Amino acid sequence: MNDQKDDDKIRQLLKQNIRPVNQELESDLWPQMLRRLEERPAAVPWFDWALGAVVVLSIIWVPSTIPMLLYHL
Amino acid sequence: MNTHPYLRAYMAGIVVPTLVLLLILTAFCLVRFVFHVPVPIERVIIFPMALVPSLFGLWNMFYLWLRPRRHLPIGIHGALLPFLLAPCGLALASALGLLTLGSSGIVCFDQQIIPYQYVALAFTVGLIAYYLIWKYLVGFFNQVLGIA
Numbered sequence: 001m002n003d004q005k006d007d008d009k010i011r012q013l014l015k016q017n018i019r020p021v022n023q024e025l026e027s028d029l030w031p032q033m034l035r036r037l038e039e040r041p042a043a044v045p046w047f048d049w050a051l052g053a054v055v056v057l058s059i060i061w062v063p064s065t066i067p068m069l070l071y072h073l
Numbered sequence: 074m075n076t077h078p079y080l081r082a083y084m085a086g087i088v089v090p091t092l093v094l095l096l097i098l099t100a101f102c103l104v105r106f107v108f109h110v111p112v113p114i115e116r117v118i119i120f121p122m123a124l125v126p127s128l129f130g131l132w133n134m135f136y137l138w139l140r141p142r143r144h145l146p147i148g149i150h151g152a153l154l155p156f157l158l159a160p161c162g163l164a165l166a167s168a169l170g171l172l173t174l175g176s177s178g179i180v181c182f183d184q185q186i187i188p189y190q191y192v193a194l195a196f197t198v199g200l201i202a203y204y205l206i207w208k209y210l211v212g213f214f215n216q217v218l219g220i221a
Contacts, residue, residue, distance in 0.1 A: 036217060048208070051201045058198045064187050065195035070100075071121055071166075072158050072199060073093045073206075 078220050079134050085214035086133030089206055090126040097121055116169045120162050128158060133211060137220055147215070151207020155199045 059066055101118060104110045136150050166172045173180045178188040187195075215221040 033217070036219075044209075048205060052205060055198055055202050055205070058194060062191055062194055064185075064191055065198055067181075068187075068192070068195040069199055069202060070093070070097050071117070072155065072162050073090055073097070073121065073125060073202075 076219075078137060081218040081220050082133045082137040082215070083130035085218045085220065086130035086211060087126040088214050089210045090121070090129045094121055094126065113171070116171060119169070120165050124161065124165075125158065128154070128161075129211070132157075133215070146208070147212045148204045148208030151211060152200050152204040154207075155196065155203055159196060159199070 059069075098118065101112065101114045105112050105114045132151070132154050136145075136147060139145065139150070163172075167174070171181065175186060178186045179192055180186050212221060
């Protein structure tokens with residue numbers, strides 16, 4: 001009898017403290033996706049602009065690197 | 074609910090090379106079928122079509138797995154990929170007879186010689202390009218798919 005009471009109490013405590021597993025999505029995720037897409041991107045640091053310029057200038061200076069680069073992309 | 078983060082990482086990883094592949098394929102088709110340059114397109118396209126997108130996806134899965142253990146910025150992680158891709162590409166192109174290693178440079182299609190200093194330059198440019206691509210493009214797609 002006592003064991004039964006303990007089990008019931010444990011069951012009740014578990015139900016209170018652990019959320020039921022929800023197999024379905026709780027809400028439409030598309031608005032969240034749109035908000036994420038509309039978030040302002042961080043500013044590009046000058047170092048990355050310089051690296052981009054190095055890539056462009058190298059390609060212009062030695063065009064034979066283009067097929068090698070494209071082959072690996 | 075299992076949100077399949079590794080599947081999303083793979084999908085985010087393959088977006089960039091898949092899009093670039095369309096450009097490459099268009100350029101190859103123009104060169105081969107419009108300008109009638111004798112390029113063995115079916116042999117050339119194997120590496121960028123079959124291996125590169127998969128390796129990008131797997132590398133992004135590896136990034137996700139590595140993040141809680143030894144965090145590297147995604148740009149640096151991406152810049153390490155050419156150290157794996159370049160030998161694979163070179164080996165495959167060599168096995169398919171697209172290029173041979175000469176004394177002064179790489180000989181492409183038994184015609185064009187690319188000196189080794191240009192190959193080194195292309196590798197360096199590739200590292201920088203990969204750094205930027207991974208930092209901004211793959212990073213963006215990771216963010217969109219919720220794994221950044």
